[in-house]
Amino acid sequence: MPTKEEIFEKIQAALVDALGVDEDEVVPEATLVGDLGAESIDFLDIVFRLEKGFDISIPRGELFPEDILTNAEYIQDGKLTEVGLAEVRKRMPFADLDEFAKNPAVQDFGNLLTVADMCRFVEAKLAAAE
Amino acid sequence: MRWYWIDRFIEFESGRRAKAVKAVSLAEEHLHDHFPGYPVMPHPLIIEGVAQTGGLLVAEYNAFVEKVILAKISKAEFHGDAVPGDILTYTTSIEYIKKDGAMIVGTVDRGEERFGSMEMVFAHLQTGHEDRNLYEPGTFLKMMRMLGAYDVGHAADGGPLVEPAHLSV
Numbered sequence: 266m267p268t269k270e271e272i273f274e275k276i277q278a279a280l281v282d283a284l285g286v287d288e289d290e291v292v293p294e295a296t297l298v299g300d301l302g303a304e305s306i307d308f309l310d311i312v313f314r315l316e317k318g319f320d321i322s323i324p325r326g327e328l329f330p331e332d333i334l335t336n337a338e339y340i341q342d343g344k345l346t347e348v349g350l351a352e353v354r355k356r357m358p359f360a361d362l363d364e365f366a367k368n369p370a371v372q373d374f375g376n377l378l379t380v381a382d383m384c385r386f387v388e389a390k391l392a393a394a395e
Numbered sequence: 396m397r398w399y400w401i402d403r404f405i406e407f408e409s410g411r412r413a414k415a416v417k418a419v420s421l422a423e424e425h426l427h428d429h430f431p432g433y434p435v436m437p438h439p440l441i442i443e444g445v446a447q448t449g450g451l452l453v454a455e456y457n458a459f460v461e462k463v464i465l466a467k468i469s470k471a472e473f474h475g476d477a478v479p480g481d482i483l484t485y486t487t488s489i490e491y492i493k494k495d496g497a498m499i500v501g502t503v504d505r506g507e508e509r510f511g512s513m514e515m516v517f518a519h520l521q522t523g524h525e526d527r528n529l530y531e532p533g534t535f536l537k538m539m540r541m542l543g544a545y546d547v548g549h550a551a552d553g554g555p556l557v558e559p560a561h562l563s564v
Contacts, residue, residue: 282514283469306466310516313498317491325495325521 266395272319272387276380279314283307293381301380305331315383321390328386329378330356334371345369359385399538400444401485407548407556412488413452415542417444421479436477438511441485442468445501445513449487451539453497453517456489458559459535462520466496471513473503481505495519536562 267275277291284301297303303311312323326332330353333339339349350369354362360382365373406414419426419436426434446465454463477483487501496518503511520529536558539545548556 285470306516306518309496309518310467310469310498313491313493313496313516316493317498 266391267319269384269388272391273380273384275318276315276383276387279311279318280380283310283314291380293379293384295380296376297378297380297383299376315387319387319391321387321394323390327356328383334374340371343371345371345374357382359383359389398443399447399542400440401447401542404448404542404544404547405484407452407455407544409549409551409556410452410456410489410492411551412486413448413544414484414486415444415448417441417483417485419477419479419481419483426479434479436481438471438473441473441477441483441503441511442471442513444483445485445487445503445511446515448485449489449499449501449515450517451535451542451544452487452489453492453499454535455539455544455556456492456497457519459562462529463496463517464520464529465515466518467516469498469514469516471511473511475505475508475510477505477510483510490514495521533562 273293277288280286280291280297280301281288284303284307286301290301295301297311308329312328315321316323333345333349333352333356336349339346339352345353350362350366357377360377361379362377365377401415401417404413404415406412421427421434426436429435429437446468450463450465454461482505484504485501486504487499489497489499491498496516499515499517501513501515502509539558545556545558550556
């Protein structure tokens with residue numbers, strides 16, 4: 266299994282190629298959407314690069330469960346409900362959700378994912394595959 | 396559809412690589428506006444040609460069952476302009492392909508000169524759109540025939556490329 270540094274470097278390279286950003290912009294705390302300017306179609310590109318680079322399979326919705334936003338049970342008054350938040354925690358165990366949980370507004374949901382989250386996601390996938 | 400930005404396939408290796416040529420001609424009306432007195436083929440139309448070369452390669456892999464759309468041009472670099480009389484060769488190869496789509500790399504050559512390079516992502520339109528026909532049935536078959544894909548193409552097993560039976564018209 267590659268080290269954390271090796272995983273980070275590979276993810277950094279994938280994001281530089283997929284998003285046209287500079288290497289020094291891809292820091293662990295950078296958010297994919299807000300800081301690195303990723304749009305929805307970029308996630309397909311990023312997922313392909315991660316799958317190819319790490320020889321893993323990432324089913325749609327696994328890295329970013331966008332279907333949560335279209336489920337009425339999880340959304341109320343523009344915010345995620347307790348049930349919705351619990352579902353996000355279950356589906357995104359690799360993401361640091363503490364800050365978001367204080368005010369889980371739908372418009373901030375898309376900007377949750379950070380580079381560090383992505384590293385943890387890949388680490389967990391690789392560990393599970395061993 | 397008459398949005399053809401390649402003239403002929405010269406190689407077509409199913410699931411791997413496709414090579415097409417584009418002859419740039421003053422008979423193309425748009426060149427007289429781009430630019431008046433100084434005809435240059437617009438780079439986006441070269442990208443379109445590479446996307447057609449690679450897109451047909453991706454679609455053929457699944458026997459044209461998946462609805463393939465160009466989702467993203469991840470990278471495109473050019474080192475010059477194409478002018479009337481030029482013969483451009485577009486070479487595309489599949490870097491990665493799966494259920495959701497594919498990534499390809501493409502190059503543009505003018506004779507021995509490497510003229511451009513690009514990376515593209517194609518997406519397979521997801522379920523829920525099965526009823527939506529993007530093209531007339533048989534469009535791809537006619538296109539592949541006209542471009543000579545079945546004259547030069549090879550299937551994955553090395554045998555000749557064959558027309559998918561379900562597309563026959």
